[in-house]
Amino acid sequence: MAKTVLVVDDDPTQRRLLTAAVEKAGFACRTAPDGETGVATATDSAAGVDVVLLDLTMPGLSGMEALEMLSERRPDLPVVMLTATSGIDTIVSAMRAGAVDFIVKPANPERVIVSIRNALKLSSLSGEVKRLTRKAEGGMGFEDMIASAPSMLQVLRLGQRAAASDIPVLILGESGVGKEVIARCIQGASDRAGKPFISVNCGAIPENLVESILFGHEKGAFTGAVSRSPGKFVEADGGTLFLDEVGELPLDMQVKLLRALQEGEVDPVGARRPVKVDVRIISATNRDLATRVKEGAFREDLYYRLNVFPVEMPALRERIEDVPALVDHFIGRFNASEGTNIQGASEETLKMLCAFDWPGNVRQLENSVFRAVVLCEGEHLQPFDFPQISGVMPEIANLPDVPARPAPANDIEPVSSAVAVSGAESPVPVMEDGEIRALSDVERDLIAYAIEHYAGHMSEVSRRLGIGRSTLYRKVREYGLEEETKREAS
Secondary structure: OOOEEEEEOOOHHHHHHHHHHHHHOOOEEEEEOOHHHHHHHHOOOOOOOOEEEEEOOOOOOOHHHHHHHHHHHOOOOOEEEEEOOOOHHHHHHHHHOOOOEEEEOOOOHHHHHHHHHHHHHHHHHHHHHHHHHHHHOOOOOHHHOOOOOHHHHHHHHHHHHHHOOOOOEEEEOOOOOOHHHHHHHHHHOOOOOOOOEEEEEHHHOOHHHHHHHHHOEOOOOOOOOOOOEOOHHHHOOOOEEEEEOHHHOOHHHHHHHHHHHHHOEEOOEOOOOOEEOOOEEEEEEOOOHHHHHHOOOOOHHHHHHHOOEEEEOOOHHHOHHHHHHHHHHHHHHHHHHHOOOOOEEOHHHHHHHHHOOOOOHHHHHHHHHHHHHHHOOOOEEOHHHOHHHHOOOOOHHHOOOOOOOOOOHHHOOOOOHHHOOOOOOOOOOEOOOOOEOOHHHHHHHHHHHHHHHOOOOHHHHHHHHOOOHHHHHHHHHHOOOHHHHHHHHO
């Protein structure tokens, strides 16, 4: 899908010229005649704005004021400033306020397109760095997931509920559907966010090393034990241990795993005494564990211990509406890692990808896009960049259209008990006599309602209201809501 550029300028001639240049370069274009409309459009998730061209001098809300509002509400959105003046002080002020580039009007079309592409590349690099940082720090959340398809809504609801407690979670689904991603999001949305997230692929560990790797060993405990190893349980102490493909564990190790879960302690090989651990267990499997229990290959007591809160991940073919967004996401990632400048996938390519069955699920899609990015010689991925898929698909003209993109999944209200509504009525803008209430009164009530609704979690309040945390705290002080904040957070 083509990236969307928003042109915000009060001069209709400039809007027409910039729109022509942007669309000629293959981007989609939206326009706004003033700052207020521009900010509203840029912050509307349905508009899908990727870059903003913002005029500095406009009546009403100025370009600098609009830039500050965008920096608060969408800090990840690149903004290119346009102005007829080129004073150094103006440029410095705009860059400090968050602009990524500055163009002096009349703008050369080639210069505008280069600036847009540089802004998109910078955004991709910045997004990838932030994603990797959150992943490394155990801070991934449900907002990081591309999960807007209807079949994923129940997964998100269950994940949010699971994150509100330390209940053992069993994630079910075919190989490659993203079971570890939902596990990391549960950790990132829980009280253990920022703590260790240790992932173990139980099916990839040699049978004679399972006990040592999971529970650790002392130096000299067996031949080759030249140093002490704490084991994965101890490494995950205070955080989350993700047991991937748990159905592949040998029966004798299942007994020891069950004891570790029941007692909250592990026995390292060769150790004299057990070691206490505080670990949240999330396990995953692509096997039918109930059938494995009947076959005698999996312990029934361990099955019930792990299967306390099951979450079933749908296959990619069951959430085909997410394919275009996933393709865009992977293109951005590989642009950042490979130094390429792919703008997106053509409509014919998306039709083909949406019609494919994807037996390998999201992992197969990711690897296919990676190969296509390397093969691509233009700015958009074409069907022939996917030779292994296009060779087995019917003619593009005979394929169904690309499914409409559903509303973003992060618009779903959280359902965990940590953010349950206490029963207070939501604020309304009309008084009992039918007159409109003052804006400040509505804003105060809305902030108070949001603080109560989200149990004093100010980062969530900030995100849901679409304002920066510094602005939120300033308004809390202005409206005298400090005591309510403390009460809800306690």
